Amino acid sequence: MTELAKVAVQRWTPLSVVATCGLVGLVLVLAFGPYYLSAYLTDRLTTLFIYVIMAAMWNALAGYGGLVSVGQQAFFGLGAYAAIRLSFWNVDPYLALILGTLFVGILALPLSLIALHLRGGEFAIGMWVVSELAHLLVNLDPLVNGETGISLIALDAYDAGVRRAYNYWLALAAMTALMALLFLLLRSRVGASVQAIRDSEEAAASLGVRVITNKRIIFVLAAVGCAAAGALWLATLISFQPRTYFNVQWTAYMIFMALVGGLGTYEGPIIGAIIFFLIETFFGGSGVWYLVGLGAAALLFSLFLPRGLWGALQDRFELRLIPVGYRLRFLDGRPSTEGSAFNPKSDDATTSQNTAAQISSAEYQGGNAI
Amino acid sequence: MFGVMRVINLAHGSIAILAAYVVWSLAEGLEISPFLALLAVMPIMALSGWLLQRAVLERGLRSGQLVPLLSTFGLAVVIDNLLFEKYGADTRSLAPNVGDLAFESWNLTDDIAVGQLAVLTFAVAVLLLGGLHLFLGRTTLGCAIRATTEDPDTAELVGINSRKVYAIAAAIALVTVALAGTFLGMRAAFDPYAGPAQLIFAFEAVVIGGPGSLWGTLWGGIILGVTQNLGSQISPQGFLIAGHVVFLLILTVRLLVNSSDLLRWVGSRLRLSE
Numbered sequence: 001m002t003e004l005a006k007v008a009v010q011r012w013t014p015l016s017v018v019a020t021c022g023l024v025g026l027v028l029v030l031a032f033g034p035y036y037l038s039a040y041l042t043d044r045l046t047t048l049f050i051y052v053i054m055a056a057m058w059n060a061l062a063g064y065g066g067l068v069s070v071g072q073q074a075f076f077g078l079g080a081y082a083a084i085r086l087s088f089w090n091v092d093p094y095l096a097l098i099l100g101t102l103f104v105g106i107l108a109l110p111l112s113l114i115a116l117h118l119r120g121g122e123f124a125i126g127m128w129v130v131s132e133l134a135h136l137l138v139n140l141d142p143l144v145n146g147e148t149g150i151s152l153i154a155l156d157a158y159d160a161g162v163r164r165a166y167n168y169w170l171a172l173a174a175m176t177a178l179m180a181l182l183f184l185l186l187r188s189r190v191g192a193s194v195q196a197i198r199d200s201e202e203a204a205a206s207l208g209v210r211v212i213t214n215k216r217i218i219f220v221l222a223a224v225g226c227a228a229a230g231a232l233w234l235a236t237l238i239s240f241q242p243r244t245y246f247n248v249q250w251t252a253y254m255i256f257m258a259l260v261g262g263l264g265t266y267e268g269p270i271i272g273a274i275i276f277f278l279i280e281t282f283f284g285g286s287g288v289w290y291l292v293g294l295g296a297a298a299l300l301f302s303l304f305l306p307r308g309l310w311g312a313l314q315d316r317f318e319l320r321l322i323p324v325g326y327r328l329r330f331l332d333g334r335p336s337t338e339g340s341a342f343n344p345k346s347d348d349a350t351t352s353q354n355t356a357a358q359i360s361s362a363e364y365q366g367g368n369a370i
Numbered sequence: 371m372f373g374v375m376r377v378i379n380l381a382h383g384s385i386a387i388l389a390a391y392v393v394w395s396l397a398e399g400l401e402i403s404p405f406l407a408l409l410a411v412m413p414i415m416a417l418s419g420w421l422l423q424r425a426v427l428e429r430g431l432r433s434g435q436l437v438p439l440l441s442t443f444g445l446a447v448v449i450d451n452l453l454f455e456k457y458g459a460d461t462r463s464l465a466p467n468v469g470d471l472a473f474e475s476w477n478l479t480d481d482i483a484v485g486q487l488a489v490l491t492f493a494v495a496v497l498l499l500g501g502l503h504l505f506l507g508r509t510t511l512g513c514a515i516r517a518t519t520e521d522p523d524t525a526e527l528v529g530i531n532s533r534k535v536y537a538i539a540a541a542i543a544l545v546t547v548a549l550a551g552t553f554l555g556m557r558a559a560f561d562p563y564a565g566p567a568q569l570i571f572a573f574e575a576v577v578i579g580g581p582g583s584l585w586g587t588l589w590g591g592i593i594l595g596v597t598q599n600l601g602s603q604i605s606p607q608g609f610l611i612a613g614h615v616v617f618l619l620i621l622t623v624r625l626l627v628n629s630s631d632l633l634r635w636v637g638s639r640l641r642l643s644e
Contacts, residue, residue, distance in 0.1 A: 068439045070380065114618065117625045121378025124439050125573045126621070132570060133614040248566060252447050259440060288455045295447025302440035303429050 011187070027176050034165035042168050046236055048277045049171035050229050053178055054250070055257035055269035055276070057225030060182055062255075063264035064191070065218040066198030068120070070251050071127025072226045074134045077245035078104045079227025080234040081138050084152055088143060093154040094166060097231040101174075101224060108223035112216045119201075128248070135246035149241030152234055167235045174228045181221065186266065186324040194218050195264075249291075256294050259301045262308030266324045271310050379427070380439060381446040383569030385544060386551035388449055389415060390560050393552045394462050408552045412545050419544030423537040446565060453562035461559040491553045498546065499588055515539050574617040 034042055054076075062068045082100030087093045111130065118126045144150055155163060185191055193214040196204035205211050234240055253276065261272020283290050305312055379385075389411060396407035426441050506512035514535050517525040522532040554560060554568065571594065579590025594613055601612025 062436065066436065068436055070439075070443060114622050114625060118621075121380075121439055122577065124378065124380070125570065126577075128566070129570055129574065129614050129617055133611065133618070136611045136614070252443070255440060255443060263436075288451045291451040292448050292455070295444045295451065297444070299426070299441050299444030299448065302437050302444060303426065306437055306440075 027172070030172055031169075033172070034168050039161070039164060042164050043236065044277075044281070046164075046168045046171045046232070048273065049168075049175040050232050050236075051253070051257060051273040051277055052270055053171075053175050053225050053229045053232075054254045055261065055273040056179060056182060057222045057229070058251070058254035059258040059261075059263060059265075059269040060218055060225070061222040063258060063268075064186065064198065065194045065215060065222075067116075067215065067219065068124045069127040069222075070124045070248065071129070071131035072222065072254060073246050073248055073250040074127065074131030075104050075108065075223045075226035076230035076233070076250050077131070077138065077242065078107065078134055079230030080240050080245050081141075081144070081242075082227070083231045083234055084150060084240050085141070085143065087152055087154040093152055093157070093235075094170065096154075097170065097235055101227045101231050104227035105220055105224040108220045109216075111223075112219045116212055116215045116219060131246055131248075135242055138242050138246070144240070144242060147241065147243050149239055149244075151239045155235070155238055163235075167232065170235065171232050174232060178221075178225050178228065183266070183324060185217070185221065190214055190217055191324060252291075252294065252298070256298050258308075259298055259306075260308055262310030262312075262314070263306065265308070265310050265314060268308050268310035272308065275309075378439060378442075378573075379543075380442040380569065381449060381565075382442075382547060382572060383567065384446040384449040384453075384565030385415075385418075386547045386554065386568050387560055387562070387565040388453060389548035389551035390555035391453055391457060391462070391562075393548075394555060404552060404556060408548065411548055411552075415544040415548040416541040419541035420537045422544070423540035424533075427540065428533065428536065446569075450563050450565055457562060459561060461561045463555060463559040487556060491557065494549065494553065495588065495591070498549065499585065502542075502546075503585070511535075511538065571613070574613060578617060578620050 030045070033045060037045070054072075058069075058072060061072070079101050082103045083093070083096045084100075086096035086099055086103075091099065115123060115126060115130065138144055139147065158166065193204065193209045194217075196207070196209055197211055197214060201211055230245060233245075257272035257276045258269045259272070260275055261270065262268025279290075279294075283293070301308065307315065392411050392414075393404050393407045396402065396410060397404045400407075426445065427438055429437065429441075504512075506516055514525070514530045515538070517528070517530060518532045518535045518539075522536075525532050525535070550568075550572075575590035575594050576587050577590070578593050579586030579588065594616065597616045598610070598613045601610075604612075
């Protein structure tokens with residue numbers, strides 16, 4: 001367009017206000033879960049929360065950051081291992097779970113120095129190597145007894161019912177905190193920057209986006225999230241076997257959840273996690289065919305519906321429940337557009353222009369003229 | 371073929387193991403030599419490569435790096451678990467099917483003996499790489515493949531059918547993978563979930579050697595193999611740890627020197643000292 005169109009930058013829509021309030025309300029209702037839910041449901045919901053964390057974190061990394069990693073199980077396993085290690089140094093087990101998670105976040109910083117310079121598939125498999133190495137190194141610790149593993153015995157200090165409630169609250173708190181952090185990050189400059197990097201690293205760099213710093217933020221967030229999931233999984237399962245925790249199947253689950261729900265959408269992974277949770281509840285017993293189905297679903301979704309279920313719904317109905325992007329509303333009556341969506345089918349140049357427009361609108365909102 | 375295809379196939383290792391299983395089934399079922407079975411499997415793999423490219427990779431190539439990674443990972447999960455469903459958790463080996471070759475060796479001196487199979491494997495690897503090198507460098511089709519890798523759209527402008535070229539490259543890649551899987555099966559045991567480990571080794575060799583260079587890959591493979599064996603002298607787990615550590619070290623060094631200048635320097639030194 002030649003003349004400057006009159007636009008209003010809109011973030012909240014009435015629908016998204018309702019949806020966000022509804023979600024916050026739901027979390028508040030869930031917070032009292034252990035008081036009114038059966039033991040079985042409490043346990044199942046704890047598992048669901050862990051899945052949501054994993055799906056959202058993998059989505060943050062791949063869907064928003066463009067960093068496809070096949071090695072997130074490294075952080076999952078390390079989170080659990082760090083918690084075990086700390087608990088055997090006489091740290092309270094629940095404190096150990098939290099400290100262990102943070103420790104993995106610190107560990108992810110030096111790792112990001114190497115990993116983030118890898119591109120595309122190199123990063124994917126490079127992270128896989130990292131997770132294999134982490135697995136082998138953890139096995140060297142005599143405490144773990146090789147593949148036999150060890151249990152978080154210190155949790156015995158808590159009564160089973162108390163433990164169930166604590167696990168539930170810890171999982172809910174971790175999920176809420178991580179999702180809130182992700183929400184804030186995506187709405188901040190970092191959110192627009194990482195998406196610009198995802199669409200075209202060169203174009204983003206040429207606009208003055210600090211590529212490595214922004215990638216690092218999202219990488220460390222994803223590492224902390226996966227470590228939290230691993231630590232929580234340990235709290236529910238109690239036993240730690242390196243081969244189980246460092247298994248690539250965790251990444252397969254994350255990919256499935258994020259992909260089916262909708263890569264690069266905030267709501268998608270939550271839906272994906274619920275779908276995965278339901279499938280697991282009903283078909284988890286069917287063993288190998290269940291895994292074949294998951295793999296086939298990932299294959300088909302990536303080929304035929306790369307935007308996932310939620311992404312497809314969003315495109316059709318212009319639904320935005322959780323406002324993490326910007327909406328440009330043309331004041332002269334043209335339909336509004338949104339430039340934040342992940343669209344693998346679109347040409348590189350147009351997408352990065354979109355995101356570039358977003359960054360400048362972010363600047364505009366902050367009151368800085370470029 | 372990582373470099374040539376410009377797409378990273380996460381199902382690479384799983385396909386190698388799949389080929390090894392098919393060769394094993396043929397060799398066991400028909401009681402023929404695995405080499406004969408391999409000859410039969412190679413055209414099938416070429417066809418599957420073509421299909422894989424047309425059905426899966428081609429869609430991915432148009433939409434950036436992300437989609438092919440996800441779809442080939444899905445494919446790897448499917449292959450691994452279907453193999454498990456069909457063949458169970460038992461480890462298999464092609465070694466019994468090749469008779470004496472598995473353990474016969476040539477004695478070079480009184481102290482040094484080399485396994486015949488190892489020599490054969492190495493010879494095939496060198497021949498294969500040499501053949502690919504000549505094919506890519508000297509033939510029209512090879513030039514077409516390289517041109518398509520550089521820029522598919524421009525290649526189309528000079529009359530290259532890039533869809534066809536990609537499919538041929540994929541077919542060649544899968545034949546290579548079948549060869550690798552079969553030799554792996556003769557040398558060692560494999561099980562349905564052995565694919566990812568093979569993928570990681572292959573990837574490490576490629577990265578150590580420098581992506582996109584065929585002879586670099588051979589060097590990478592040698593460096594990786596030697597360090598793994600040195601590592602296993604130290605501790606049983608050292609085998610894998612040493613390999614991964616060397617890979618990460620080389621990666622770090624490469625990033626520090628920013629581009630592959632140092633490797634090129636080391637490469638030229640290595641050639642001089644021969």
